[in-house]
Amino acid sequence: MKRLCLSPLVLSGLFLVIFIISCGKQGATGPAGATGATGPAGPAGPKGDSSAGTVIYSDWMDVNFLPDTIIRAGGKIDTIGYYAIISVPKLTAAMLNNSDVKVYINTSDITNPLIYPLPYSGTSGLNIELSAYAQNIQLYSNGQVSTVTSNGKKIQQYRYMIVPGNTKASTGSNVKWSDYTAVKGYLGLND
Numbered sequence: 001m002k003r004l005c006l007s008p009l010v011l012s013g014l015f016l017v018i019f020i021i022s023c024g025k026q027g028a029t030g031p032a033g034a035t036g037a038t039g040p041a042g043p044a045g046p047k048g049d050s051s052a053g054t055v056i057y058s059d060w061m062d063v064n065f066l067p068d069t070i071i072r073a074g075g076k077i078d079t080i081g082y083y084a085i086i087s088v089p090k091l092t093a094a095m096l097n098n099s100d101v102k103v104y105i106n107t108s109d110i111t112n113p114l115i116y117p118l119p120y121s122g123t124s125g126l127n128i129e130l131s132a133y134a135q136n137i138q139l140y141s142n143g144q145v146s147t148v149t150s151n152g153k154k155i156q157q158y159r160y161m162i163v164p165g166n167t168k169a170s171t172g173s174n175v176k177w178s179d180y181t182a183v184k185g186y187l188g189l190n191d
Contacts, residue, residue, distance in 0.1 A: 003144035054164065056090050060106060060157040062147035063139065082144050085149050086137045092163060093134045098165040101132040103139065104180050110191070115180040173184070 052186065065082035072078050083160040089102070099121065108114040118139070121130040137160055147156050175186045184191075 055189065056162040056164070056191060057158050058086075058088075058158075060110060060159050061086070062154065062189075063113070063156075063158045064141070065141060065144055065146045068140070082141045082146075084103065084139045084146070086139070086158070086160060088132075088137055088160060088162070089135055091132065091135050091137070095162065095164055096132060100163040100165075100177065101130075101137065102159075102161045102177065102183070103130050103137060104159050106157050106159070107143070107155065109150075110157070111153070111157050113191075117178045117180060131132065161187070161189075 047187075062082045063086060067079040068081040068083050069077050071080050086103075091099075103118040104115050105118060105120065106113050106115050106142045118128050118130045120126070126141070126143045126145070128139060128145060129139050131140075139158070145156055146160070147154055176182045183189075
């Protein structure tokens with residue numbers, strides 16, 4: 001009978017294979033270990049952009065429209081429209097070149113808002129237009145749309161938003177800027 005003699009190298013390899021095969025996940029997971037110590041603070045990040053992208057917006061405000069009149073032949077005064085000027089001290093000529101100026105009207109009261117973006121063109125024929133220039137927004141309408149109080153609640157209040165541009169874009173935004181609720185949500189504004 002021949003005697004089988006295995007070298008120490010072969011025995012070590014065989015032992016390693018058996019060890020690897022026998023390792024497996026058996027039993028329940030043990031309890032979590034203690035939380036380690038907090039590491040050191042990381043380096044400071046780069047300085048962010050200036051406030052160029054900060055939205056400027058007003059509270060809901062009362063706006064009084066004044067009659068736009070002309071004098072007809074014979075001296076008769078005729079009202080041809082209504083206008084209002086909203087003072088916006090932060091609206092500069094430079095901002096007008098790279099900002100979006102929006103105005104909204106709440107045709108209901110603050111507890112039950114019904115908000116439309118301007119310019120507005122209603123099925124009734126009512127139109128409200130806006131134009132912006134340094135430190136002012138002018139509204140013009142073919143109807144009297146001043147803020148009024150009805151049953152103790154103010155209706156037809158106005159709000160402006162100025163969204164300064166800080167990065168020239170090559171593609172359009174997914175925000176529907178004519179939808180007040182979408183704009184408010186996108187910009188994180190409160191009522």
